Amino acid sequence: MPATKKKQPFAAVLPHSNELGFFEMRFDSVGGLGANLAGQLLAQAAILGQGLNGAHFSSYGSEKKGSPVKSFVRLCGPDREVRTNSPVERPHLLAVFHSCLLKIPGTCAGLYPDSVLVLNAPDSLDAARERARLPSGTLCVVNALNIAVEEKTRLNTAMLGAIVKASRFIDPEPVRRAIAASFEDRYPHMVKPNLKTFDRGYLEAESREFPFDGRFQPVPFSRYEPELGYANAPIGGIIPNPGNTAAKDLSASRQGIFPLYHRDRCIDCGLCSMTCPDYVFVWDRRVDDNGKATQVLRGPNLQYCKGCLKCVEICPVEALTEECERPEFVFTGDVQLWGPPDALNTMGREGDPAKWEPQEGNYWTRVG
Ligand code: SF4
Ligand code: SF4
Numbered sequence: 001m002p003a004t005k006k007k008q009p010f011a012a013v014l015p016h017s018n019e020l021g022f023f024e025m026r027f028d029s030v031g032g033l034g035a036n037l038a039g040q041l042l043a044q045a046a047i048l049g050q051g052l053n054g055a056h057f058s059s060y061g062s063e064k065k066g067s068p069v070k071s072f073v074r075l076c077g078p079d080r081e082v083r084t085n086s087p088v089e090r091p092h093l094l095a096v097f098h099s100c101l102l103k104i105p106g107t108c109a110g111l112y113p114d115s116v117l118v119l120n121a122p123d124s125l126d127a128a129r130e131r132a133r134l135p136s137g138t139l140c141v142v143n144a145l146n147i148a149v150e151e152k153t154r155l156n157t158a159m160l161g162a163i164v165k166a167s168r169f170i171d172p173e174p175v176r177r178a179i180a181a182s183f184e185d186r187y188p189h190m191v192k193p194n195l196k197t198f199d200r201g202y203l204e205a206e207s208r209e210f211p212f213d214g215r216f217q218p219v220p221f222s223r224y225e226p227e228l229g230y231a232n233a234p235i236g237g238i239i240p241n242p243g244n245t246a247a248k249d250l251s252a253s254r255q256g257i258f259p260l261y262h263r264d265r266c267i268d269c270g271l272c273s274m275t276c277p278d279y280v281f282v283w284d285r286r287v288d289d290n291g292k293a294t295q296v297l298r299g300p301n302l303q304y305c306k307g308c309l310k311c312v313e314i315c316p317v318e319a320l321t322e323e324c325e326r327p328e329f330v331f332t333g334d335v336q337l338w339g340p341p342d343a344l345n346t347m348g349r350e351g352d353p354a355k356w357e358p359q360e361g362n363y364w365t366r367v368g
Contacts, residue, residue, distance in 0.1 A: 015168060025091055025092065039058060041182060056072065057071075059087060096118070099123070113218070116139075118141075118205070120144040121143065138208070157197040158200060161201025261300055266297055267316075268296055276300075
């Protein structure tokens with residue numbers, strides 16, 4: 001039965017609150033996934049539909065699709081006023097819109113022992129707990145990307161369904177009304193698919209409570225200190241090293257697809273390198289059979305790849321193919337970070353297949 005058809009007694013009572021009386025939520029996302037709109041709709045529904053007080057705002061990185069975005073929602077009883085607009089550092093509910101964000105240190109820092117973590121991932125609950133290194137609390141997992149692809153919508157409404165379910169106090173009906181109102185003026189044909197996406201997110205989200213068992217230790221919140229500031233930045237503001245984001249990792253910009261490299265098909269024409277906007281491709285210098293120095297493509301360093309797939313379009317011999325990121329793909333410390341083992345094996349040197357040795361988790365290292 002669709003979650004929202006059953007009338008439930010949603011009282012305007014917060015399950016937890018901090019010393020200022022707020023229930024605080026943070027949505028960690030990347031630009032383009034719709035976390036800002038999700039936070040806005042959720043706050044609007046809780047305030048106008050359930051009589052709570054609250055506030056919503058977002059913070060962005062550089063103005064670029066794929067850059068980190070945080071969306072904050074603060075709710076309190078109707079008898080309180082919201083007089084703070086600082087970022088949420090200790091969320092009662094943390095929603096992670098892209099599982100790659102878990103690789104960024106501190107994403108799950110500051111959670112309370114009984115906080116709720118809502119994760120967009122195709123993983124099982126146990127695998128998701130490992131990936132998030134969650135010490136305790138409630139974990140809710142939903143494959144929001146898959147739902148959005150099937151419904152031809154965006155994953156933010158699927159995440160909203162999972163967030164509403166995991167919160168246990170937000171009424172789904174006002175959220176559905178807020179979703180419908182936000183689409184009906186400009187995109188009326190998107191109302192129905194988005195409501196279905198929301199309902200599927202609600203119904204398909206699975207959650208479980210994990211008591212503290214010592215497997216992972218809580219990480220206290222600490223403020224990020226940038227390495228470069230006004231006192232030590234290079235004169236002229238030039239940053240000479242490539243890949244200079246804090247995490248040196250653009251993989252969170254990808255939305256589930258990446259270019260898979262097949263060394264055995266590549267003719268080293270260089271068209272991919274000329275096309276790639278992020279200088280992702282890595283080349284080796286070799287000496288060919290005639291004794292001439294030549295350049296040979298090692299492959300894309302997917303750490304810097306944002307998944308635009310321009311290289312796949314340009315490659316004349318299908319040495320780069322579009323591939324979905326799947327949890328069973330091996331994660332390597334070499335050039336191509338993700339991929340099925342048989343494709344990685346084509347990336348050997350001097351005609352030999354590469355050999356890989358598993359390390360901790362699903363991280364693999366080239367040994368030959
Ligand atoms: S465009 Fe294709 S064939 Fe050419 S270097 Fe790149 S991967 Fe190899
Ligand atoms: S998909 Fe291809 S062109 Fe786009 S960023 Fe990644 S490697 Fe570069």
